[in-house]
Amino acid sequence: MSFSPPGKTLTEPEDLIAAGFSAPEQADVLAKVAARYSVAVPAGVAALIERRDDTLGRQFLPDPRELTILPHERADPIGDDAHQAVKGLIHRYPDRALLKLTSVCPVYCRFCFRRERVGAATEGLLDAPALDSAFAYLAAHREIWELIVTGGDPLAVSPRRLAELSARLNKLDHVKILRFHSRVPALAPERVTQELIAALRASGKTVYVALHANHPRELTAQARAAIARLVDSGIVMVSQTVLLRGVNDNVETLAVLMRAFVENRVKPYYLHHADLAPGTSHLRLPLEEGRELVRTLLGRLSGLCQPVFVVDIPGGHGKAPAGPDYWRREGEGWRVEDWRGKSHCYADPAGPKSPAS
Numbered sequence: 001m002s003f004s005p006p007g008k009t010l011t012e013p014e015d016l017i018a019a020g021f022s023a024p025e026q027a028d029v030l031a032k033v034a035a036r037y038s039v040a041v042p043a044g045v046a047a048l049i050e051r052r053d054d055t056l057g058r059q060f061l062p063d064p065r066e067l068t069i070l071p072h073e074r075a076d077p078i079g080d081d082a083h084q085a086v087k088g089l090i091h092r093y094p095d096r097a098l099l100k101l102t103s104v105c106p107v108y109c110r111f112c113f114r115r116e117r118v119g120a121a122t123e124g125l126l127d128a129p130a131l132d133s134a135f136a137y138l139a140a141h142r143e144i145w146e147l148i149v150t151g152g153d154p155l156a157v158s159p160r161r162l163a164e165l166s167a168r169l170n171k172l173d174h175v176k177i178l179r180f181h182s183r184v185p186a187l188a189p190e191r192v193t194q195e196l197i198a199a200l201r202a203s204g205k206t207v208y209v210a211l212h213a214n215h216p217r218e219l220t221a222q223a224r225a226a227i228a229r230l231v232d233s234g235i236v237m238v239s240q241t242v243l244l245r246g247v248n249d250n251v252e253t254l255a256v257l258m259r260a261f262v263e264n265r266v267k268p269y270y271l272h273h274a275d276l277a278p279g280t281s282h283l284r285l286p287l288e289e290g291r292e293l294v295r296t297l298l299g300r301l302s303g304l305c306q307p308v309f310v311v312d313i314p315g316g317h318g319k320a321p322a323g324p325d326y327w328r329r330e331g332e333g334w335r336v337e338d339w340r341g342k343s344h345c346y347a348d349p350a351g352p353k354s355p356a357s
Ligand SMILES: *Cc1c(COP(=O)(O)O)cnc(C)c1O
Pocket: 078, 090, 091, 092, 093, 096, 097, 098, 148, 319
């Protein structure tokens, strides 16, 4: 297999200006943004950015508007802290726990919901005592059926470390599913080596990789090949996408993206309303607009291409489906809207309830 060489990662406003991605007159204000929220654009990602103000590039290039923080935005937008069982382990739902294995990513997204916690200035990998506590907690909580490994980007961690994690997990019989959330297969596909895949699979669990991708151009030939290596190895893949202003906020782009996932054996899973992370309002759509976009996708695209539109409720209350409603009560039955927007009656007379079990 041949991969493009990694090359230099752009991390400073001067690098971005030299590359032609940012305006020279913004050097000072971008330095303020970069001091607050990490910037990293690896060479492979820079190659995908076509020009200043590119739709794909808006995800990664710092913007002066990031300094505008609205009163309802929060440092911990989805309330991870409220459910932190031990350091790095969030146990919000009974049957699944989430491990923040690392706080670094190969590339930093400007809309990141953990932007206050990830970045170059953080500790990086979860330290050994924290990992011991997390495994002690997992061992003691037999209701945990699934472990979700996230970060940061867990697939940026070395295969050796990931293999250690898998080996420890292998001993926990009650954990059946191991799920990694990552941007690596798309944005750093050269990291998806047979060694990495073997490390992910070493747990003996059913392994899922949830690919985070928001723009169709992220799915390059190299990305598609990396996805194929994962899926061919027996790993199941699903997608998650964040709905972003100026990146993917139209039906055409979403349709191409969702179809590209399905064509590459990645089942669309979630479309996220952008979280209320600080300094991200310019990238967020009003909820109403997101709901309308999702409504338009229905019927236009195969059922395989339909993600669930979700909002993470601030305060740690979990995700709630946010898609449009098609049903409302009418008399004894319902009124339902079809994919063309036409409305129909649906008879649903009150019948005997099923016996209580
Ligand atoms: C999103 C999330 C999960 C996973 O939720 P799913 O609906 O199963 O994808 C689990 N734990 C936490 C803390 C989360 O934020």
